Amino acid sequence: MKTLDFLFQRLLKAILVVLGVVILNFMLIHMAPGDPASVLAGEAGAGDAKYIAQLRAQFGLDQPLYWQLWTYLQGVLTGDLGFSYRNQVPVMTLILERLPATLLLTGCAFVFSLVLGIALGVIAAYKRGSIADSLVMTSALVFYATPLFWIALMAVLVFSLHLDWLPPFDMESIGTGYTGWARAADIAHHLVLPTVTLGLFFTAVYTRLTRASMLEVMALDFVKTARAKGVPKAQVIRRHVLRNAILPVFTFASMQAGQLVGGAVLTETVFAWPGIGRLMFDALLQRDYPVLLGVFLVTAAVVVIVNLIADLMYRFVDPRIEAAN
Amino acid sequence: MVVIDRRSMLTGAAGLILAGTVGAVAQETPVKGGVLNMIAQPEPPILMVGLNTQGPTLYVGGQIYQSLLTYGTDLKPLPSLAKSWVVAEDGLTYTFTLQDNVKWHDGKPFSADDVVFTADKFLRESHPRWRLIATTYVESITSPAPNQVVFKLKKPFSAFLHAFELSSFPIIPKHLYDNGTDYRTNPANQTPIGTGPFKLKEWKRGSYIHLVRNEDYWKPGQPYLDELYFRIIPDSASRAVAFEKGTVDVLRGGDVEGFEVRRLVKLKDVENTTSGWENYAPLVFMEMNQRTMPFSDKNVRKAIMHAIDREFIVKNIFFGLGKVATGPFASTTLYYSSDVPAYPFDMAKAKKLLADAKVNPADYSIRLMPLPYGAAWDRMAEYIKQQIAQLGFKIAITGVDAGGWSQKMSDFDFDLSFNFTYQYGDPALGVARHYLSNNIIKGTPYGNNEHYINPKVDELFNLAAGAVSQDVAAKAYAEAQKIIVDDVALGWLYEMQNVTIYRNKVKNLVKTGIGLNQYMDEVWIAK
Numbered sequence: 001m002k003t004l005d006f007l008f009q010r011l012l013k014a015i016l017v018v019l020g021v022v023i024l025n026f027m028l029i030h031m032a033p034g035d036p037a038s039v040l041a042g043e044a045g046a047g048d049a050k051y052i053a054q055l056r057a058q059f060g061l062d063q064p065l066y067w068q069l070w071t072y073l074q075g076v077l078t079g080d081l082g083f084s085y086r087n088q089v090p091v092m093t094l095i096l097e098r099l100p101a102t103l104l105l106t107g108c109a110f111v112f113s114l115v116l117g118i119a120l121g122v123i124a125a126y127k128r129g130s131i132a133d134s135l136v137m138t139s140a141l142v143f144y145a146t147p148l149f150w151i152a153l154m155a156v157l158v159f160s161l162h163l164d165w166l167p168p169f170d171m172e173s174i175g176t177g178y179t180g181w182a183r184a185a186d187i188a189h190h191l192v193l194p195t196v197t198l199g200l201f202f203t204a205v206y207t208r209l210t211r212a213s214m215l216e217v218m219a220l221d222f223v224k225t226a227r228a229k230g231v232p233k234a235q236v237i238r239r240h241v242l243r244n245a246i247l248p249v250f251t252f253a254s255m256q257a258g259q260l261v262g263g264a265v266l267t268e269t270v271f272a273w274p275g276i277g278r279l280m281f282d283a284l285l286q287r288d289y290p291v292l293l294g295v296f297l298v299t300a301a302v303v304v305i306v307n308l309i310a311d312l313m314y315r316f317v318d319p320r321i322e323a324a325n
Numbered sequence: 326m327v328v329i330d331r332r333s334m335l336t337g338a339a340g341l342i343l344a345g346t347v348g349a350v351a352q353e354t355p356v357k358g359g360v361l362n363m364i365a366q367p368e369p370p371i372l373m374v375g376l377n378t379q380g381p382t383l384y385v386g387g388q389i390y391q392s393l394l395t396y397g398t399d400l401k402p403l404p405s406l407a408k409s410w411v412v413a414e415d416g417l418t419y420t421f422t423l424q425d426n427v428k429w430h431d432g433k434p435f436s437a438d439d440v441v442f443t444a445d446k447f448l449r450e451s452h453p454r455w456r457l458i459a460t461t462y463v464e465s466i467t468s469p470a471p472n473q474v475v476f477k478l479k480k481p482f483s484a485f486l487h488a489f490e491l492s493s494f495p496i497i498p499k500h501l502y503d504n505g506t507d508y509r510t511n512p513a514n515q516t517p518i519g520t521g522p523f524k525l526k527e528w529k530r531g532s533y534i535h536l537v538r539n540e541d542y543w544k545p546g547q548p549y550l551d552e553l554y555f556r557i558i559p560d561s562a563s564r565a566v567a568f569e570k571g572t573v574d575v576l577r578g579g580d581v582e583g584f585e586v587r588r589l590v591k592l593k594d595v596e597n598t599t600s601g602w603e604n605y606a607p608l609v610f611m612e613m614n615q616r617t618m619p620f621s622d623k624n625v626r627k628a629i630m631h632a633i634d635r636e637f638i639v640k641n642i643f644f645g646l647g648k649v650a651t652g653p654f655a656s657t658t659l660y661y662s663s664d665v666p667a668y669p670f671d672m673a674k675a676k677k678l679l680a681d682a683k684v685n686p687a688d689y690s691i692r693l694m695p696l697p698y699g700a701a702w703d704r705m706a707e708y709i710k711q712q713i714a715q716l717g718f719k720i721a722i723t724g725v726d727a728g729g730w731s732q733k734m735s736d737f738d739f740d741l742s743f744n745f746t747y748q749y750g751d752p753a754l755g756v757a758r759h760y761l762s763n764n765i766i767k768g769t770p771y772g773n774n775e776h777y778i779n780p781k782v783d784e785l786f787n788l789a790a791g792a793v794s795q796d797v798a799a800k801a802y803a804e805a806q807k808i809i810v811d812d813v814a815l816g817w818l819y820e821m822q823n824v825t826i827y828r829n830k831v832k833n834l835v836k837t838g839i840g841l842n843q844y845m846d847e848v849w850i851a852k
Contacts, residue, residue, distance in 0.1 A: 034728025038735055038770065040377075049768030051453040052735075058509060086370035086377075087530075088514050097530050153562055161566055168570065169563050174533050174554060175360070272558040274531025282367065287728040 003315070010311060014304040021300040022076065022293065026069050029289055035061055036085040036287040059085050072293065081297065082290030086283075091294035094279060099298065101171055102275030104187075105194055105267065106260040113199035114253055117206020118246070124207065125214035126237060136207060144204035152197045152270040159193060166193050169272035194271040198264065202256055206249055213245035220244075247318055254310030257303045353832070355549050359850035361831065362573040363841075364564055364580050365534060365555035372525065372534070373514045374495040375443070376451055380842075384577065385534055385555050387491050387842040389430070390519035393421055393440065393474075394489040396838040398603050400659055400750045402486050403837065406435070406496055406520065407474075416481035416793035423472040427543040429498050430518045437468030442499035444476070451508050454754075458488055481793045484751035487659075490604060491842055493749065496520065522548035522846035532557055542846065549849035565589060574831050574850075577841050578602065578823020583644030583701065586824050597826045601840020606655035606748040606755075607823075609647075611709070611816030614740050615776045619689045619718070624682035626813035630668035631675035632712045639819050642704045646824065650817035652810040653756050657820075658748045660789070660802035665810035675716060686717030693722045694742040697730055702743065705818075713741075734770035744771075745821065750838070752802055753790040760805075760814055761786055777814040 037055035056062045075082055081091040124136040160168035172186050218241055226236045265277035276295055283291035365381040374386035393407040407421040427435040445466045448455040462482040467475050501513040517525055523536035534555040538548055558564045565585045567573045590597045613620035639647040654661040695706035706722050713720050733739050748755035758764050762783050764772040782805050789801035827834055830851045837843045
């Protein structure tokens with residue numbers, strides 16, 4: 001029951017957060033100079049004032065801002081995210097076309113960075129002071145400090161252009177007509193570079209975080225007691241230290257969801273990955289308000305949901321939280 | 326007015342004459358079959374060229390839709406959906422005879438009714454450039470026969486025959502649009518139906534656009550190619566890699582950065598051409614807001630011109646991809662005249678001009694608003710800031726994005742800004758709009774935003790536009806150019822040069838003055 005109450009409260013908060021994000025974004029976007037009508041008129045090459053006014057009326061931009069917001073919110077509540085001024089298709093269609101690619105990429109990057117980061121962190125802590133520790137920590141520092149776009153470009157140059165091991169861009173081979181497992185393998189092949197590129201920064205973060213947290217826990221008395229009682233070191237690490245040390249990593253991982261979408265804009269650009277990050281970037285340049293707001297709403301919802309799941313998971317990972325409640 | 330694909334073509338920027346294959350015409354026999362891979366950058370929002378004239382839209386949409394005419398590299402009109410045309414002696418009646426056996430991609434026959442609907446309804450409502458022409462000059466558009474269209478004008482317009490290329494006059498299927506729906510939300514926009522050599526097979530947004538041969542194309546035996554792929558590769562470095570690896574066969578001007586051009590043209594089995602931009606002839610300039618001091622003083626504008634080394638800009642900032650502009654007309658535009666005052670780089674002269682005019686630069690703070698189109702443009706802004714600062718002005722760069730730039734220009738809220746114009750072959754279409762005093766209209770970024778007013782120039786432009794005789798037009802335009810350059814109505818910087826790079830197995834790629842926007846029915850790939 002307690003869990004249900006908790007879930008209900010968190011859901012309510014989540015909805016309010018998403019609503020707040022929508023309203024805030026709506027106001028921010030409209031504060032920026034320029035609007036879709038002037039951008040479109042510019043592209044048409046000769047937007048006279050009459051034409052721009054015609055476009056504004058067509059898009060509803062001639063209405064007072066509060067009315068535009070009210071109309072938008074009404075749409076959102078009925079599942080209608082509006083109509084893209086530029087692409088001339090419903091925003092929901094555009095987002096649904098692109099969201100799976102981003103979820104696949106960010107999901108893989110998330111798993112990759114989390115698994116590898118924790119594993120390397122454990123190794124570094126376990127072998128503290130060894131060459132392996134130095135190697136892991138130096139690499140982590142390098143990847144933590146290196147800009148994502150540079151890693152991406154270097155990865156393309158080395159692994160695609162020179163070694164020809166991996167495809168440099170696209171989500172799948174175009175025009176091959178692959179289906180089933182062949183298509184899955186093709187997508188997996190294309191996933192390698194963007195996943196690793198996007199995941200390396202977070203791998204570095206998890207590695208450092210896990211190592212620090214592990215070393216802190218390893219110094220506690222209960223660990224010494226366990227060792228004194230003759231429990232093998234590997235078992236102590238796995239069953240006692242790691243379970244206690246993992247909580248900060250877990251907290252950071254739940255925050256990673258939002259940052260991954262941010263990173264995906266860059267990764268999707270370099271690797272021509274047909275995801276939502278690039279859609280958002282283009283919409284921003286073109287002042288395509290409905291698309292921007294739609295993407296913000298969906299990403300906010302994803303972040304909120306991930307955090308909600310993380311909150312629930314805490315209680316399983318660390319039963320003390322449930323007991324404290 | 327600026328235009329078609331400002332952003333994408335600017336990422337690469339302009340000039341350097343490379344070993345050209347201008348208007349490459351193959352001597353061999355065309356071979357049928359093959360797939361041509363290209364890049365659409367940025368991804369077009371739609372392919373309906375009647376509603377969007379961005380460069381990539383025209384590039385892809387130009388394979389699907391066609392216009393009445395196209396234009397040679399010498400800017401002479403060539404047949405397209407119109408096989409012939411007659412202009413009455415008084416310059417008031419234009420009669421076009423259409424090609425035979427043309428069908429829309431959905432099998433419906435194409436006829437003069439489609440042209441009349443396009444000109445009189447669709448484009449009049451949705452196309453700002455055509456609407457201006459139609460409202461000002463066109464009296465009636467009729468179809469006396471199923472294969473004939475007649476335009477009657479209210480008064481002569483010397484540029485009228487140049488107003489029928491793809492970006493200005495794409496023909497729209499009447500049976501899909503003349504049904505009372507809002508053109509912008511018509512479902513047909515998502516499944517474009519044209520008369521062109523290729524049909525849309527699939528568009529995977531963010532990934533590629535796939536076109537296939539139109540088997541019912543009106544030119545027997547054409548097109549030669551089976552399929553066209555337009556890949557979406559947002560990053561410029563990745564686009565260079567795509568060409569290098571052979572994933573794509575063609576790079577359009579602006580697809581890659583200027584420094585990559587130099588490297589890629591040297592690759593094995595690769596050719597390049599700077600041809601194919603004659604109709605657009607993009608020309609870059611500074612807009613100096615003449616509403617207030619210091620730019621309301623002609624001598625200050627002249628001083629600014631002398632303070633800037635435009636050769637330096639072309640050679641060092643745009644990697645040689647361009648040519649210093651002498652005035653408002655690009656050198657490939659009709660009626661271009663080089664007989665205009667020159668403004669060579671001369672800092673001493675610039676300072677003397679200011680001193681003679683008793684202008685104290687330290688009294689003025691200038692906001693310099695660059696075009697937000699990438700590093701080269703930022704570097705040009707930095708260079709010009711540095712030069713103007715040397716004259717003693719206080720100057721600061723105010724960065725904006727494309728939407729912000731457009732808004733500030735529309736509101737005349739700038740001191741000094743960059744812009745560029747497409748010329749569309751005839752000055753009445755692409756040049757006059759920046760200098761006519763009746764085109765000082767708030768709300769648009771592409772008119773006479775600098776507030777240049779000279780009644781004599783108005784008179785000459787109007788005289789030339791309404792001239793039936795080419796000699797009269799040429800004389801008027803030559804005089805107008807002299808006056809405008811002497812007035813420094815704008816600060817002309819350079820003519821952009823775009824390089825098309827392609828594998829040499831691709832034949833007949835660039836044949837006309839609209840370059841890669843031309844439908845590729847004669848393009849073929851050597852085996």
